[in-house]
Amino acid sequence: MMGITIGLLIPLLGTMLGAAFVFFMKREMSARLQKSLLGFASGVMIAASVWSLLIPSIEMRADSGVWAVMPAAIGFLAGMAFLLLLDELTPHLHLGSDRPEGPRSKLSRTAMLTLAVTLHNLPEGMAVGVVFAAASQGAEGVTLASAVAVSLGIAIQNIPEGAIISMPMRAEGNSKWRSFLIGSVSGVVEPLGGLAVVLLASLLTPILPYMLSFAAGAMCYVVVEELIPEASSGEHSNLSTIGFAIGFALMMVLDVVMG
DSSP: OHHHHHHHHHHHHHHHHHHGGGGTSOSSOOHHHHHHHHHHHHHHHHHIIIIIIIHHHHHTTGGGGGGGGHHHHHHHHHHHHHHHHHHHHSOBOOTTOSSOBSSOOOOOHHHHHHHHHHHHHHHHHHHHHHHHHHHHTTOTTOOHHHHHHHHHHHHHHHHHHHHHHHHHHHHTTOOHHHHHHHHHHTTTHHHHHHHHHHHTHHHHGGGHHHHHHHHHHHHHHHIIIIIHHHHHSSSOHHHHHHHHHHHHHHHHHHHHHHO
C-alpha cells in the first residue's frame, strides 16, 4: 500500500515543482514557452490514454473476440460525456479568456481559474488510480511497472501545467507564495481521486476495462477541448506541435520500457 500511496503522490509533486517556477521566472511566461509546454502536456496525455488505458482495457476482454473493444469504446465515450457535463455545471475560467463558462457565479477570477484546472486534473488522478487498482488486481496487460510509468508520465506533464497556472496568477498581481500555493492546490485533487479509485478496487474489478477507458476519455476531452485549442491559437503554434511530438514519444517509451 505504501508503494501505491507514493505512486499516487508523484503527480502532485510534479504540479508543485511546476508551480515553483514562479520563484525563478519573470512575472509572465513567454508565449513560446507556454505553447511548447501545452503541446508537451497534450502529447503525454494522449499517449497515456492509448498505451496505458485503452490498450489494456481491450486486452482485459481479449477472450470476447471482436467484442473486446466494446468496453473500451463505451467507457471512452462515458469519460468524454462526464467531463462535458462537469464543464457545463461548474463555473470556471480558462487561461487567456475573460469569459467565464458554466453557470453564473460571483467567484473571483482567481477562484474560477483554479477551479478550471482542478476540474481537469480529476481525470488524471483517476487515470493513475485506476491503473494502480488494475495492477493490484492482477489485471491482464497492466503491471505495477506500467502503473508507475503512468504516474511518472502524468507527473512530467504536470510540471508545465503547474507553471502554466502559477505564472499567470503572479502576472495578475498575486504574491509569489500565493501563486505557488494556488498552482499546487490545483493538483491536490489528483491523489485524492486516485486514492478513492484504489480504495474501491475490489468493488471495481468487474468494470475495470470500463474504468480504464473512462479515464482515457476524460483525459482526451481535456486535451481536445482545452489544451490543443490554447496551444494552436495565435503565434508559435509550431512549437506546440514539436512539444506534442516530444511528450507523446516520451510517454510511449516510458510505458513500453517500464511495462
